[in-house]
Structure formats: C-alpha cells, structure tokens
Amino acid sequence: MKKFLGKVLAILWKDILAELRTRDIVVSVLVFALLVIVIFNFAFEPERVGLVACGVLWVALTFAGVLGLSRSFVLEKDKGCLEGLMLCPVDGDVIYFGKMVGNLSFMLIVAIIVLPILFILFNLPIFRPELVLIVVLATIGFASVGTLFSALAVNTKAREIMLPMLFFPIVTPVIIAAVKASGIVLQGGSLSNLSIWLQVMAAFDIIFLVVSSLVFQFIIEE
Amino acid sequence: MRSNILLGLSFLLMVAALYLVFIYVPTEKEMGIVQRIFYLMVPMGWLALLAFLIVFIGSILYLVKRESRWDILAHSSAEVGIVFTTLTLIVGSIWAKPVWGVWWTWEPRLTSTLVLWLIYVAYLMVRSLAADESQGARFAAVVGIIGFIDIPIVVLATTLWRGMHPGPIIFQGGLAPSMLLTLLVSIAAFTTLYFCLLGRRIGLREAEAEIRKMSQD
Amino acid sequence: MEGPSSASQDWAIEVQGLTKSFGTHLALRGVDLMVRRGDYVVIFGPNGAGKTTLIKVLATIIKPSSGNVRVAGFNVRDSPVQSRRKIGVVSHQTFLYDNLTALENLKFYGRMYDVPNLEERIHEIITKVGLASCLHRQVRTLSRGMQQRLSIARAVLHRPSIMLLDEPETGLDQYATAMLREVLDVLSAGEGTVVMTTHRLEYGLKMGDHVAIMAEGRIAYSKSKQSLDVDSLRQTYYRLTGTAR
Structure with a gap:
C-alpha cells in the first residue's frame, strides 16, 4: 500500500514538475475557460446572463477540462514515455491513479481561478462554501473517466475528436448534477435540496474511479 | 436453418403484433389513437437496453478471454442496438408532437435515450479510428463497459433533472389485460427480431x- | 505469487510457439527462442520481420496471443511485474521527459523501480555515461547523443539482469555506441543477458556471440558465433530477406 502510494506520487510529482516549468496545461485551459465565459456574454443579453451563470460556469469548465485532459497523454506519447511507464514494475492502476490525480489537480487549479472571475464578471451574490464541494465532486468525476479516455484517444487516429466524443456523453450526469447543485446554492437553497445532487456526483465518482482503474490496463497494453 | 426458423417465428409474431396493435386493442380514452405508438416504443427501448447489455457482457468476456468471437458478438449487438435506439428516438419524436405539440422535448426518457445513442455512436467510432483491429476491439470493449455502467446514472440524473414538473404519463392507472397482452406480444416479436x-x-x-x-x- | 522454477534457472528467456496477431495481421507466427543466462544474442531481420514486436513481448508490454514466454523465470502473461524488475530496455526512443532535468528523469524512474540508495546509484551511473556535468540540465537542451546516453543510464539504473535492445544503434553517436558496449560488457561479465535486434549485419556480428535471423514472424536461422561461417550467414540473410547487397 505504501509502495503503491509512493509510486502514484512519483508520477504526480513528475507531472507537476513538468507543468511548473512549461505551465502548458493550466495556462491554456484557463485562457480557454475565460474565452468561453466571454463568448457566452455575447450569446445572451447581458442583463439575463445572471440567470444562466451556472450553465456558463460548467460549460466553460467542461470544455476547458477536456482540452487539458487531451494534453495529459500527449506529453507521455512524445518520446515514448508511456512505454517507459509501462516497463516499470507497477500495475496499470498505479499509472491510472498517478495521471488521474495530476489531471484532477490541474482542473481544480483552473476552477479555483475561474470561479471568482465569473462572480465578478457576472455580478453574482457573495461566494458560498458549498460551491467548493460541488466543484471538487464534479472535477473528480471529470478526471476519473477523462484520464481513461485521454489514454484511449491518444492512441487513435483522431485524438482531438475522439476524446470529446467519448467524454461528453459519459459525463452528462455530472454536468446535470453540477449545474443544478450550483444553481440551488446560488439561489440560497437549503442543504436538503442540494444533497441529492451531491449524492449523484459522489456515486458517479466512486463507480468510475473503481471501474476506470480496473480497465485502464487494457487501454495501455498492446 | 436455425436462423430461418427464427426468422419465420419473428415474422409470425410481428404479424400478430401488428394485428393486436392496430385492430384488436381498444383505443385509449385520454390520449386517443396516438397512444398505440406506445406498443412500438416500449419494445424498441427495451431492445436497445438488451442489445447494450449484450455489448457489456461481450466486452467483459472479450477482455478476459481475448477470443474474437466475444468481440464480434459485442460489435454486432452494438450495431443492432444503435438501429433500435435511433428508431426509438424517431418514434419518440412522432409521439411527442401530438402529445406536447413539439417534435422534441427534454423529457427524461427521450433525453437519456439521446445520451445513450451518443455513447454508442462513440463506441462504433472508436473502432474505426483505432490503429489496428485488435486495438479497436480492446478500446471498444472498454467503452462498452463504461457506457453500460453509465446508463442507470444518466437515467437517474435526467429523471431528477426534469422531475419537478412531470410530463404526461402514458397510462392513467394500470394496464388493461388487452393492453398488456398486446404489449407482451409486441415485445416478444421485437426480441426475436x-x-x-x-x-x-x-x-x-x-x-x-x-x-x-x-x-x- | 509464482517464483522462478528451478528447471528454468539456466534460462534467462524461454519462448515457445509464440504468436502475436493484431486483428487479422499476424506479426509473430510461432517464435521459439531459448537464451541462456549470460548470453549475448543478436537478432537480424528486415523491417517488418517482427523484431520490435518480439522485443516488446519480452519486455512484457505486448501480450502474446498464444505460446509460452518466460522472462527471468516468470511467465509474462501471469506475472509481468516480476519480470519487469529484471529487464532493462533501450530502444530508438529515449523514454525521457523533455521538460525534466536529467536528474529528475533518473529520480522518477528510480522511484518507480524502488532502487535502493537512489542518490548514490544515480551518481554512479551518470558518471559512467559521462553526463555528470549535465545532471541539472533539462533533457530537451541535451544533444541527441547525450539523450541516448542518458537513456542507457535510465535502462540500467535498477541493475537489470536482462537487457533488451531494439535497434539501439539508430540515433546513437560513436561515443554512445562505445558507451553502450562498455555498459553491456560490464553487465555480461556479471551473468547479464542481452538480446539485441538490428538490421545491420556488421554491427551485430561485432557485438553478439549468438546470432539469429528473423523473417516473416519466425526465427529462420540461429547459430552460436563459434560455429558460424560469416559468408554463409550473409548468404542466408540475403536469401531470407530478399535484399541484395
């Protein structure tokens, strides 16, 4: 168990080091998310944008997230590093969790920066801590299947299109739950209304973390 | 030979189902003639699910045993499943028009069927875009497993999402025996098909x- | 957990009836290959003969479709992780992360392989490949030859007893080639086993003490170097691969 964790952290650490040096993923994803928010402003009447703010937030985060996920395994493919990883004496789930935690951290960082900007731009009421919980649960959901499909898409002939085609339909429950839950929070709804949506996301997260880690081996082997 | 018997059986059941749907079963009071489409929609939806269950089982068996017959089973079942999902969507739209006055509504059943359709289109795409056949089979098997597990969560989420204002349900009260018979024969006909x-x-x-x-x- | 069986102690690599198909394409069509511990085997063959697939099967990253493959006494299908601890791989790709420094790359792989006394071991190996001064430079700033040397260091970091080299000479400069030989000599002096593929006859003959020729997914010819007539090998090679000089 300790060895398992140590190796997951080794993979995470090398991804963080590379990211600190290039800021490839976080910066491009962040700029993309902001662009989505700005474009939505033009698509709706500025006065009514407050009503769709939750929708805008989650559209921005999912589209930007899929962009970051697609980078994740492109870096591994570069110098045959994925093969290097597979040669290591570890099972597939170690590689899966290492990459997943990295993707999760990058997406969370983007979300942490995007949230306050959205609040300011859309002139929304003050921040509520429940939002953090929603963002964390939804992002785990995205990262769980996203990491799996990112590894799958990078091996196909059309990686740019394959990842979103697989990712979006599968995560629809998370998107629905996240939009609904953050809507309830922003309208000052009670915790009891909220809990069902948190449960949907938590169930999705647990189920797909387990299943993805089990089937990841079949994606990377030949 | 065996497949011909199956084909014949399916033909007979289909004729019987058509007779029951259009002539035998009485018209429902509340919704009128349009309710008859229900005897098509339910079997089609059920078949889509059955087909994707077979994809799920075939996918697991392929990953475990690595015998191409399981992959062939999953692949073929996915194709038939996509056809039935597409038909369900079309029939659903036809039904939605007189009932709600629009061709499409984000009603939970229609919405989750659409998501289902998208998942299995991606399933077939993965195969054609993989580097080689065996990789396509492996990748598709993974999508077949993840996709099927996702179905109940999608249904749950879409139901909760639209749950606040329930759309018109097909039946007020229970199923009359004649309706149940028609439905069962229709399901049997479609399953053999x-x-x-x-x-x-x-x-x-x-x-x-x-x-x-x-x-x- | 399955341990190395006593009967297979002498054999570093045992391959019997190995086939591998990618869909309907058969890459390996029944390969038999037995390699004793301490042997240096060179496998010749043209592109598309299945050399890379064979090396990848031995490296446990491609699963065999059928046949029996044991590496370091462990069946690659059931316990690939145990085999991997004993294997070092050098291929024409470096497996190095461009944006990490040489030290960070070695540290990463060292942690993945549970290398004991990692710092010391890195220092020792980096000196051996002559890159001690470049330890803190990012890999992308290193020359191609330096990257190849670093990749050799990466491959032997965990003291593997079996080295698998897939066309290592492509992209190696003269210095790196000499370095590789030196590293391998040290290794084979201490019971280390080497399997190398190449399509260059002269280079391979200089290196190995067993030679084999692969053609169309099979081992078509195999001999130890003592009993080898170079001219007949050459003729066989050209006949099997259909290439004229």
Missing part, C-alpha cells in the same frame, strides 16, 4: 474475417 438480426450480423462478420484471413495467407 433482435436475435435474428444479431445472428445474421455475426454470421456476416465471421465470413468477412474468414475471407480476410484467406487473402492474407
């Missing part, structure tokens, strides 16, 4: 593999 199509598709695919093997040697 599914196995017919599945058998044909598998046979075709096996023949294809045979030919490719011969041309390679």
Whole structure:
C-alpha cells in the first residue's frame, strides 16, 4: 500500500514538475475557460446572463477540462514515455491513479481561478462554501473517466475528436448534477435540496474511479 | 436453418403484433389513437437496453478471454442496438408532437435515450479510428463497459433533472389485460427480431474475417 | 505469487510457439527462442520481420496471443511485474521527459523501480555515461547523443539482469555506441543477458556471440558465433530477406 502510494506520487510529482516549468496545461485551459465565459456574454443579453451563470460556469469548465485532459497523454506519447511507464514494475492502476490525480489537480487549479472571475464578471451574490464541494465532486468525476479516455484517444487516429466524443456523453450526469447543485446554492437553497445532487456526483465518482482503474490496463497494453 | 426458423417465428409474431396493435386493442380514452405508438416504443427501448447489455457482457468476456468471437458478438449487438435506439428516438419524436405539440422535448426518457445513442455512436467510432483491429476491439470493449455502467446514472440524473414538473404519463392507472397482452406480444416479436438480426450480423462478420484471413495467407 | 522454477534457472528467456496477431495481421507466427543466462544474442531481420514486436513481448508490454514466454523465470502473461524488475530496455526512443532535468528523469524512474540508495546509484551511473556535468540540465537542451546516453543510464539504473535492445544503434553517436558496449560488457561479465535486434549485419556480428535471423514472424536461422561461417550467414540473410547487397 505504501509502495503503491509512493509510486502514484512519483508520477504526480513528475507531472507537476513538468507543468511548473512549461505551465502548458493550466495556462491554456484557463485562457480557454475565460474565452468561453466571454463568448457566452455575447450569446445572451447581458442583463439575463445572471440567470444562466451556472450553465456558463460548467460549460466553460467542461470544455476547458477536456482540452487539458487531451494534453495529459500527449506529453507521455512524445518520446515514448508511456512505454517507459509501462516497463516499470507497477500495475496499470498505479499509472491510472498517478495521471488521474495530476489531471484532477490541474482542473481544480483552473476552477479555483475561474470561479471568482465569473462572480465578478457576472455580478453574482457573495461566494458560498458549498460551491467548493460541488466543484471538487464534479472535477473528480471529470478526471476519473477523462484520464481513461485521454489514454484511449491518444492512441487513435483522431485524438482531438475522439476524446470529446467519448467524454461528453459519459459525463452528462455530472454536468446535470453540477449545474443544478450550483444553481440551488446560488439561489440560497437549503442543504436538503442540494444533497441529492451531491449524492449523484459522489456515486458517479466512486463507480468510475473503481471501474476506470480496473480497465485502464487494457487501454495501455498492446 | 436455425436462423430461418427464427426468422419465420419473428415474422409470425410481428404479424400478430401488428394485428393486436392496430385492430384488436381498444383505443385509449385520454390520449386517443396516438397512444398505440406506445406498443412500438416500449419494445424498441427495451431492445436497445438488451442489445447494450449484450455489448457489456461481450466486452467483459472479450477482455478476459481475448477470443474474437466475444468481440464480434459485442460489435454486432452494438450495431443492432444503435438501429433500435435511433428508431426509438424517431418514434419518440412522432409521439411527442401530438402529445406536447413539439417534435422534441427534454423529457427524461427521450433525453437519456439521446445520451445513450451518443455513447454508442462513440463506441462504433472508436473502432474505426483505432490503429489496428485488435486495438479497436480492446478500446471498444472498454467503452462498452463504461457506457453500460453509465446508463442507470444518466437515467437517474435526467429523471431528477426534469422531475419537478412531470410530463404526461402514458397510462392513467394500470394496464388493461388487452393492453398488456398486446404489449407482451409486441415485445416478444421485437426480441426475436433482435436475435435474428444479431445472428445474421455475426454470421456476416465471421465470413468477412474468414475471407480476410484467406487473402492474407 | 509464482517464483522462478528451478528447471528454468539456466534460462534467462524461454519462448515457445509464440504468436502475436493484431486483428487479422499476424506479426509473430510461432517464435521459439531459448537464451541462456549470460548470453549475448543478436537478432537480424528486415523491417517488418517482427523484431520490435518480439522485443516488446519480452519486455512484457505486448501480450502474446498464444505460446509460452518466460522472462527471468516468470511467465509474462501471469506475472509481468516480476519480470519487469529484471529487464532493462533501450530502444530508438529515449523514454525521457523533455521538460525534466536529467536528474529528475533518473529520480522518477528510480522511484518507480524502488532502487535502493537512489542518490548514490544515480551518481554512479551518470558518471559512467559521462553526463555528470549535465545532471541539472533539462533533457530537451541535451544533444541527441547525450539523450541516448542518458537513456542507457535510465535502462540500467535498477541493475537489470536482462537487457533488451531494439535497434539501439539508430540515433546513437560513436561515443554512445562505445558507451553502450562498455555498459553491456560490464553487465555480461556479471551473468547479464542481452538480446539485441538490428538490421545491420556488421554491427551485430561485432557485438553478439549468438546470432539469429528473423523473417516473416519466425526465427529462420540461429547459430552460436563459434560455429558460424560469416559468408554463409550473409548468404542466408540475403536469401531470407530478399535484399541484395
């Protein structure tokens, strides 16, 4: 168990080091998310944008997230590093969790920066801590299947299109739950209304973390 | 020979189902003639689920055993499943028009069927975009597993999402015996049709593999 | 957990009836290959003969479709992780992360392989490949030859007893080639086993003490170097691969 964790952290650490040096993923994803928010402003009447703010937030985060996920395994493919990883004496789930935690951290960082900007731009009421919980649960959901499909898409002939085609339909429950839950929070709804949506996301997260880690081996082997 | 018997059976059941749907069963009071479409929609939706369950099972067996027949089973069943999902969506739209006055509404059943359709379109895309056949089979198997597990969560989420204002339900109260009979016969007819199509598709695919093997040697 | 069986102690690599198909394409069509511990085997063959697939199967990253493959006494299908601890791989790809420094790359792989006394071991190996001064430079700033040397260091970091080299000479400069030989000599002096593929006859003959020729997914010819007539090998090679000089 300790060895398992140590190796997951080794993979995470090398991804963080590379990211600190290039800021490839976080910066491009962040700029993309902001662009989505700005474009939505033009698509709706500025006065009514407050009503769709939750929708805008989650559209921005999912589209930007899929962009970051697609980078994740492109870096591994570069110098045959994925093969290097597979040669290591570890099972597939170690590689899966290492990459997943990295993707999760990058997406969370983007979300942490995007949230306050959205609040300011859309002139929304003050921040509520429940939002953090929603963002964390939804992002785990995205990262769980996203990491799996990112590894799958990078091996196909059309990686740019394959990842979103697989990712979006599968995560629809998370998107629905996240939009609904953050809507309830922003309208000052009670915790009891909220809990069902948190449960949907938590169930999705647990189920797909387990299943993805089990089937990841079949994606990377030949 | 066996497939011909199945085909014949499916034909007889289909004729019986058509008779029951259009002539035998009485018109429902509240919704009128349009309610009859229900006897098509329910079996189609059920078949889509059955087909994707077979994909799920075939996918797991393929990953465990690595025998191409399980992959052929999953692939063929996914194709038949996509056809039935598409039909469900079309029939659903036709039904939605007189009931709600619009061709499409984000009603939970229609919405989750649409998501289902998107998932399995991606399933077929993965195969055609993979580097080689065995990789396509492995990748598709993974999507077949993840996709099927996702179905109940999608249904739950869409139901909760639209749950606040329930759309008109098909039946007020229970099913009359004549309606139940019609529905069951229709389901039986469609299920045999599914196995017919599945058998044909598998046979075709096996023949294809045979030919490719011969041309390679 | 399955341990190395006593009967297979002498054999570093045992391959019997190995086939691998990618869909309907058969890459390996029944390979038999037995390699004793301490042997240096060179496998010749043209592109598309299945050399890379064979090396990848031995490296446990491609699963065999059928046949029996044991590496370091462990069946690659059931316990690939145990085999991997004993294997070092050098291929024409470096497996190095461009944006990490040489030290960070080695540290990462060292942690993945549970290398004991990692710092010391890195220092020792980096000196051996002559890159001690470049330890803190990012890999992308290193020359191609330096990257190849670093990749050799990466491959032997965990003291593997079996080295698998897939066309290592492509992209190696003269210095790196000499370095590789030196590293391998040290290794084979201490019971280390080497399997190398190449399509260059002269280079391979200089290196190995067993030679084999692969053609169309099979081992078509195999001999130890003592009993080898170079001219007949050459003729066989050209006949099997259909290439004229």
